[in-house]
Amino acid sequence: xxxxxxFSWQWDIKxxxxxxxxxxxxxxxxxxxxxxxxxxxxDNVKGTKHLRMKLPIIRVEWxxxxxxxxxxxxxxxxxxxxxxxxxxxxxxxxxxxxxSTVNIAARLPSFSQGxxxxxxxxxxxxxxxxxxxxxxxKPDVLxxxxxDVKGFDEPFTMWRLKV
Numbered sequence: 060x061x062x063x064x065x066f067s068w069q070w071d072i073k074x075x076x077x078x079x080x081x082x083x084x085x086x087x088x089x090x091x092x093x094x095x096x097x098x099x100x101x102d103n104v105k106g107t108k109h110l111r112m113k114l115p116i117i118r119v120e121w122x123x124x125x126x127x128x129x130x131x132x133x134x135x136x137x138x139x140x141x142x143x144x145x146x147x148x149x150x151x152x153x154x155x156x157x158x159s160t161v162n163i164a165a166r167l168p169s170f171s172q173g174x175x176x177x178x179x180x181x182x183x184x185x186x187x188x189x190x191x192x193x194x195x196x197k198p199d200v201l202x203x204x205x206x207d208v209k210g211f212d213e214p215f216t217m218w219r220l221k222v
Contacts, residue, residue, distance in 0.1 A: 080131040118185065119143030142181065162210050170206055170217060180216040196220075 072079060083089055090098065101109040101120070108123045120142040128134045143160060167177045180203075182188055192201065200221045208215040 076131040084128070084130075084134060086126070086134075118181070163208065163215075166208050166210070167217065170204075170219070174222055176220040176222055178218050178220070180218065183218045 082092075087098075096112050099111045101111055103109070106125050109120070110123055111118060111120045113119075122139045122141070124137040126134050126136045163179055167179065170177045183192075183203075202219050203216065204219060205214040205216050
């Protein structure tokens, strides 16, 4: 079962918004000071950035619109996540999950024939997963295959690990 983590930061600050703006508005510094992983920009098309952040085992990618700034009180940004954890929304007292990660995770088990683990090419190609597989697998227990995954136009490359 998936475990959900929620993080919330709240401070009672004696300084005025103007005094702390220079620290909070520098998002690279804010990310570093709050312990966020390094963010890598993959490209920038007409102001929309394609970014990646590496968490342990999970790669998160998103498109990010330019920040909205209201000096000295707030800043915000629109992000569209394409890889990584899903988005969970509570609508009318019902949790709803969004994101391609959720769609893929829900459909991969149907490819299993029993006694095997099915995972995506994105997981397989992760450098840490590659190191683990190289150090721990016996010969002939891992095979690559393709299949049609509902909700995706192109055939999907997957890996089958016999356990």
